[in-house]
Amino acid sequence: MRIGILTGGGDCPGLNAVIRAVVRKGVGHDGDEVIGFRDGWRGLLDGDAVPLDLAAVRGILPRGGTVLGTSRTNPYALDDGPERVLSCLDRFGIDALVPIGGEDTLGVATRLAERGVRVVGVPKTIDNDLDATDYTFGFDTAVGVATEAIDRLHTTGDSHHRTLVVEVMGRHAGWIALHAGMAGGANVILIPEHPFDVDAVVAHVQHRFDTGFSPIVVVSxxxxxxxxALTVAAGQADAFGHVRLGGIGPALAALIEERTGRESRAVVLGHVQRGGTPSPFDRVLATRFGLAAIEAVHDGETGVMVALRGTDIVRVPLATATARLKLVPAERYAEAEVFFG
Amino acid sequence: MRIGILTGGGDCPGLNAVIRAVVRKGVGHDGDEVIGFRDGWRGLLDGDAVPLDLAAVRGILPRGGTVLGTSRTNPYALDDGPERVLSCLDRFGIDALVPIGGEDTLGVATRLAERGVRVVGVPKTIDNDLDATDYTFGFDTAVGVATEAIDRLHTTGDSHHRTLVVEVMGRHAGWIALHAGMAGGANVILIPEHPFDVDAVVAHVQHRFDTGFSPIVVVSxxxxxxxxALTVAAGQADAFGHVRLGGIGPALAALIEERTGRESRAVVLGHVQRGGTPSPFDRVLATRFGLAAIEAVHDGETGVMVALRGTDIVRVPLATATARLKLVPAERYAEAEVFFG
Amino acid sequence: MRIGILTGGGDCPGLNAVIRAVVRKGVGHDGDEVIGFRDGWRGLLDGDAVPLDLAAVRGILPRGGTVLGTSRTNPYALDDGPERVLSCLDRFGIDALVPIGGEDTLGVATRLAERGVRVVGVPKTIDNDLDATDYTFGFDTAVGVATEAIDRLHTTGDSHHRTLVVEVMGRHAGWIALHAGMAGGANVILIPEHPFDVDAVVAHVQHRFDTGFSPIVVVSxxxxxxxxALTVAAGQADAFGHVRLGGIGPALAALIEERTGRESRAVVLGHVQRGGTPSPFDRVLATRFGLAAIEAVHDGETGVMVALRGTDIVRVPLATATARLKLVPAERYAEAEVFFG
Amino acid sequence: MRIGILTGGGDCPGLNAVIRAVVRKGVGHDGDEVIGFRDGWRGLLDGDAVPLDLAAVRGILPRGGTVLGTSRTNPYALDDGPERVLSCLDRFGIDALVPIGGEDTLGVATRLAERGVRVVGVPKTIDNDLDATDYTFGFDTAVGVATEAIDRLHTTGDSHHRTLVVEVMGRHAGWIALHAGMAGGANVILIPEHPFDVDAVVAHVQHRFDTGFSPIVVVSxxxxxxxxALTVAAGQADAFGHVRLGGIGPALAALIEERTGRESRAVVLGHVQRGGTPSPFDRVLATRFGLAAIEAVHDGETGVMVALRGTDIVRVPLATATARLKLVPAERYAEAEVFFG
Structure with missing residues (x-):
């Protein structure tokens, strides 16, 4: 078969591991051809593609990023987008498509499947907020980067008797904050699912100082x-006269300093969480996703996505898979709260 | 309540995280007292115990090892062992016991539960070979140590055109080899569950050399x-006249060198896999196990063990939990084989 | 002898290693008593001290921060400060003082030595900008943290075809940017010693894109x-209408985006560079500094500082040691420029 | 100019950084051509060469190993070796040669320089035992790998009340053991320069147990x-009836177990120390060596080697540079001894 592959949306450690697995199994074992489209759906709009043989994927397993490039291009945002994609698939003789991406990328995949394209998706979100899978690759790596930063900040916080606020990724779901905060021994963890009470945060911070140690606050x-109070637009002065750039972290640090009378500093981890070599967990998961995607293709599946359930890789319908965000449930947050203060 | 806790068997990153979670929840939130017994069941035989308050567990989350010490002492190996344990539990006024350990430790726990001791076990095996739980803490850390070693060895193997054999932990189950080998891009993975064919190993090694790169063989x-042929006793000369110490790795390296005519080297990772700071995954898992154990105790459970199923912490009967080893199934090994050679 | 020790100024990985070495040699071998003053000179103003025995320093070698705490308190900023320090030294019966710190801390030490206090200083600056020593501990660790971040950002930059700007520490001297930038393969390195030309920066960035890869800019x-153009006060709008917080990095990223028409992102590493376990290089250097300080005390030295010259630890006069900043010389920057673009 | 480059002897992190710097400066800035010979001197015997342009060195800075391969081939071990090398240099039109290697590789370079070949050497030894340079690249990385292992072993030793013996590289000089042992807080460090007294080692081990912690012994x-007593040939039974393979570590562990009556384990780190991504220190040093080599070539130098003195890169005569091993001096070992026991 001739199988197309592309990576869309935000960068995520493990993308190359999926690509390699698809090529090693497809080309190396099953006699397929694999064509890589560059920069997500853009490559399918523009016919920008490259054949992927075994040599093309040699050595990419431990590397972050994606050798195919990525973009946020959505064919359905263009009038003739879907037609151009279909025509390109036809021109390249693509029998099946394996798009690797998040909600947006897989949303396009779902609609293409409805148009008759044979599609097997691979889920990707560093935020781990896709409901149909226990974990997505990239998440464990991001948690690792954030935890290492928290480990480092503990000692410097204690030496200076300062509060340190660590802002991590997680726009809608607080999984990275929850896991990195638990792993790093944070004294407060704040996530989108549970709007926080400023007084309670300050009380936890104060309590931590009372134990003789310094607080670490992890915030999505x-x-x-x-x-x-803290949801001012970037670049505007907030209620306390502080100008913020790019996040809740610095605003919260300023507020804590004001309320406790002790120095407070913010660290915004940013894109470091998205790059670099994937953790072993993510390499294994991404590799298994890639293998399972090829198997699903050969089994004649379409409109499905591979997913992790326990330790098994399963197939779930694309349509339902992307329908719902996986949020941190109350009982998981309650576990974390045991360690607050 | 007064809750006893102990850690038994081989060392494992995450033990301190369990202890901390038990104390933070028990002492810090639920009004319990927690008593730690030293060096596993030995502490309960000898009445060697220490009260654990919040200060005792401060800062131990990221540390490997166990502040309580461990041993392989089994009370049932002594004539009066069980009686001494029961009498000690009585003397210290222990209402419930939380033993953290593997097959042996939990086997003792099972028998004590049958004698009426209230017991909630926490599973621990670096080999990940306990059937009742998806993962045990320590495993992810061990895989991380092994993968980092494999990553390093790839470059030195290629520079010298040598085969490198990496021997990892896994006496009965090949999980560490499977995961680290997949994550590290090994060219052959050999595990206890699947006795290997020497000719096939040599063929994979040879094939890898033919691609212009050097082979990495990961072996449990x-x-x-x-x-x-290779299962000689340590210290005896094997079929090839090589004297081996402590493992299959060096013997296999010698054999590969003989059969391929190219240099081959073995690295036996050993105890490095058991020590040091736990990975974030293991810290979170160990922390959740500790919390869940205290909850089970308060719910009046006994004869159970906490376990991971998917992303949930569940309770399973101790008796069945330790009855069966979790081995690498054929389909998981088949996934790895896609990348051989 | 009774020896006082304190840590002043900004946090720095390796402080605990110095403290441990002073105690292990002083108390463990040479029969001294060691008294630790808390939070730098503040402890000497307030008589806030703790005796340090062998148990007090056990296990602190690999830990970041300082078990003694630190502050930026300067006795000479108070009318009666110096007198209070002298009286405290007298009250505690301190024969010699080992202050560990940067320009400020050692400046106080210099003046106290002139008043007759026996002082042997240990230099500390994460920026590595003290002229009298080849390296200071903490610097190698900070370079390590920054390099790891750059390694990670390379892959995500390439995947998204974005410029990534990494802001690192270095207020007056660009050593961290120079070393981390060279180690990380940065395409542009900007340091305080060499005011940069915006057009040249944009040209390098553009040239890098032309090679098919994405640029990393490291900026002190x-x-x-x-x-x-870019030196606006934090919180004010700059020439391009961007509001900046806390650094040149985000402003530069905004400018590069504007000038190249391609996305650009900034990462401000901040306090992560100051915390966490010291690198082996820093642990060895800090340990040797501590040992050498005790030796200098026993040799009757005063008004000196220990320093690294090549691989030797030497003693230099405190007065001259802190007189001049060590800046990146033109020829070192020229080495880095070979790799620009 | 047309410049030849090769890497000889044992693998060492940083080799690729040297190659890249030579090409970036030579080809990218100075208008040179650079020809890489494969597998050290073998490539010059067989005329096995590859032109190195900018694309050939892209992305290799953070990678261990050497893209040129390496071998221990010595032309002077062959009757017609030197003539074949000279003829090959002539055939490829090589104006100057930059060999990167240790004693052996640079010994060949010295003799070729005497025959009129223009040679500028770059020193390489993971053991750091070359007298003419303060440090060689690769050493810091090896110390890092060993220190991380020691950090991990501390916790597992303490949990099991065991002695752990860590065998590190260093055949003639104990630099890796000295630095990793100091950085890792080893309780005993044994190096080739100072034959050890078994009773003293056992006494230190015993003393460490007496403090309530477990000993780590680092041995070259x-x-x-x-x-x-312990210098038996590999594979023979030693005085205690133990059969050893490949090192002093396991023999010493067996002896300590016998003498203390407590469990003891050995870890032989082996080739992991030679591979993988170089530390930032090594990347910077290797890069500067590469730049300096090209500069020396353009300055018309020959028969010299680049070297580190303090923070400067200098040139030293090849003949004297390789004449003497740099051993650990008594005063450096005495520093380490402060922490024994």
Whole structure:
């Protein structure tokens, strides 16, 4: 078979591991041809493609990023987008397509499947917020980067008797904050699913100082205060006269400093969480996703996505898979709260 | 309640995280007292115990090892062992016991539960070979150590055109070899569950050299050749006149060198896999196990063990939990074989 | 002898290693008593001290931060500060003082030595900008943190065809940017010693894109554009209407995006560079500094500082040691420029 | 100019960084051509060469190993070796040669320089035992790998109340053991330069147990007991009936177990120390060596080697540079001894 592959949306450690697995199994074992489209759906709009043989994927397993490039291009945002994609698939003689991406990328995949394209999706979101799979690759790596930063900040916080606020990724779901915060021994964890009470945060911070140690607050970029005090637009002065750039972290640090009378500093981890070599967990998961995608293609599946359930790779319908965000449930947040203060 | 806790068997990153979670929840939130017994069941035989308050567990989350010490002492190996344990539990006024350990430790726990002791076990095996739980803490860390070693060895193998054989832990089950080998891009993975054919190994090694790169072979300490050629006792000369110490790795390297006519080297990772700071995955899992154990105790459970199923922590009967080893199934090994050679 | 020790100024990985070495040699071998003053000079103003025995320093070698705490308190900023320090030294019966710190801390030490206090200083600056020593501990660790971030950002930059700007520490000297930039394969490195030309930066960025890869720009927090365009105060709108917080990095990223028409992102590493376990290089250097300080004390030295010259630890006069900043010389920057673009 | 380059002897992290720097400066800035010979001197014997342009060195800075391959082939071990090398240099039109290697490789370089070949050497030894340079690249990385292992082993030793013996590289000089042992807080460090007294080692081990913690012994592969008791040939039974393979570590562990009556385990780190991504220190040093080599070539130098003195790269005569091994001096070992026991 001739199988097309592309990577869309935000960067995520493990993308190359999926690509390699698809090629090693497809080309190396099953006699397929694999064609890579560049920069996500853009490559399918423009016919920008490259054949992927075994040599093309040699050595890419431990590398972050994607050798195919990525973009946020959505064919359905263009009038003739879907037609151009279909015509390109036809021109390249693509029998099946394996798009690797998040909600947006897989949303396009779902609609193409409805148009008759044979599609097997591979889920990708560093935020781990896709409901149909236990974990997505990239998440464990991001948690690792954030945890290492928290480990480092503990010692410097204690030496200076300062509060340190660490802003991590997570616009809608707080999984990275939850896991990195639990792993790093954070004294407060704030996530989008649970709007926070500023007084309670300050009380936890104060309590931690009372034990003789310094507080670490981990906050998802999408977390918000209950009263809305901290949700000012970037670049505007907030209620305390502080000008913020790009996140809740610095605003929260300023507020804590004001309220506790002790120095407070923010660290915004940013894109470091998205790059670099994937963790072993992510390499294994991404590799298994790639293998399972090829198997599903050969089994004649379409309109499905591979997913992790426990330790098994399963297939779920694309349409339902992307329908719902996986949020941190109350009981998981309650586990974390045991360690607050 | 007064809750006893102990850690038994081989060392494993994450033990301290369990202890901390038990104390933070028990002492810090639920008004319990927690008593730690030293060096596993030995502490309960000798009445060697220490009260654990919040200060005792401060800062131990990221540390490997166990602040309680461990041993392989089994009370049932002594005539009066069980009686001494029961009398000690009585003397310390222990209402419930949380033993953290593997097959042996939990086997003792099972028998004590049958004698009426309230017991909630926490599973621990670096080999990940306990059937009742998807993962045990420590495993992800061990895989991380092994994968980092494999990553390093790839470059030195290629520079010298040598085969490198990496021996990892796994006496009965090949999980560490399977995961680290897949994550590290090994060219052959040999595990106890699938006795290997020497000719096939040599063929894979040769094929890898033919691609212009050098082979990495990952082998579980418990792996064996089909024909038994390599299963000589440590310290005896094997069929090829090589004297081996402590493992299949060096013997296999010698054999590969002989058969391919190219240099081959072995690295036996050993105890490095058991030590040091746990990975974030293991810290979170160990913390959740500790929390769940205290909850089970408060719910009046006994004779159960906490376990991971998917992303949920569940309770399973101790008796069945330790009855069966979790081995690498054929389909998981088949996934790895896609990348051989 | 009774020896006082304190750590002042900004946090720095390796401080605990110095403290441990002083205690292990002083108390463990030479029969001294060691008294630790808390939070730098503040402890000497307030008589806040703790005796340090062998148990107090057990296990602290690999830990970041300082078990003694630190502050930026300067006794000479208070009218009665110096007298209070002298009286405290007298009250505690301190025979000699080992202050560990940077320009400020050692400046106080210099003045106290002139008043007759026996002082042997240990230099500390994460920026590596003290002229009298080849390296200071903490610097290698900071370079390691920054290099790991750059390694990670390379892959994500390439996947998204974006410029990534990494802001690292270095207010007056660009050593961290120079070393991390060279180690990380940065395409442009901007340091305070060499005001940069915006057009040249944009040209390098453009040239890198032309090779098919994405640019990484490493910039010291103290770097400035030649024309002053980017040196706006934090919180004010700059020439391009962008509001900046806390650094040159985000401003530069905004400018590069504007000028190249391609997405650009900034990462401000911040306090992560100051914390966490010291690198082996820093542990060895800090340990040797501690040992050498005790030896200098026993040799009757005063008004000196220990320093690294090649592979030797030497003693230099405190007065001259802190007189001059060690800046990146033109020829070292020229080495880095070979790799620009 | 047309410049030849080769890498000889044992693998060492940083080789690729040298190659890249030579090409980036030579080809990218100075208008040179660079020809890489494969597998050290073998490539010059067989005329096995590859032109190195900018694309050939893209992305290799952070990678261990050497893209040119390496071998221990010595032309002077063959009757017609030197003539074949000279003729090959002539055939490829090589104006100057930059060999990167240790004693052997640079010994050949010295003799070729005497025959009129223009040669500028780059020193390489993971053991750091070349007298003419403060440090060689690769050493810091090896120390890092060993220190990380020691950090991990501390916790597992303490949990099991075991002695752990870590065998590191260093046949003639104990630099890796000295630095990793100091950085890792080893309780005993044994190096080739100072034959050890078995009773003293056992006493230190015993003393460490007495403090309530477990001993870590770091031993260079070339270390020897004073009385010769442990220097049996690999594969023979030693004085204690133990059969050893490949190192002093396991023999010493067996002896300590016998003498202390407590479990003891050995870890032989082996080739992991030679592979993988170089540390930032090594990347910077290797890069500067490469730049300096090209500069020396353009300055018309020959028969010299680049070297590190303090923070400067200098040139030293090849003949003297390789004449003497740099051993650990008594005063450096005495520093380490402060922490024994």
């Amino acid at each position: 970029e999408g977390a918000q205060a209950r009263d809305g | 300490e418990g792996a064996q050749a089909r024909d038994g | 927090e103290g770097a400035q554009a030649r024309d002053g | 592969e070339g270390a020897q007991a004073r009385d010769g």
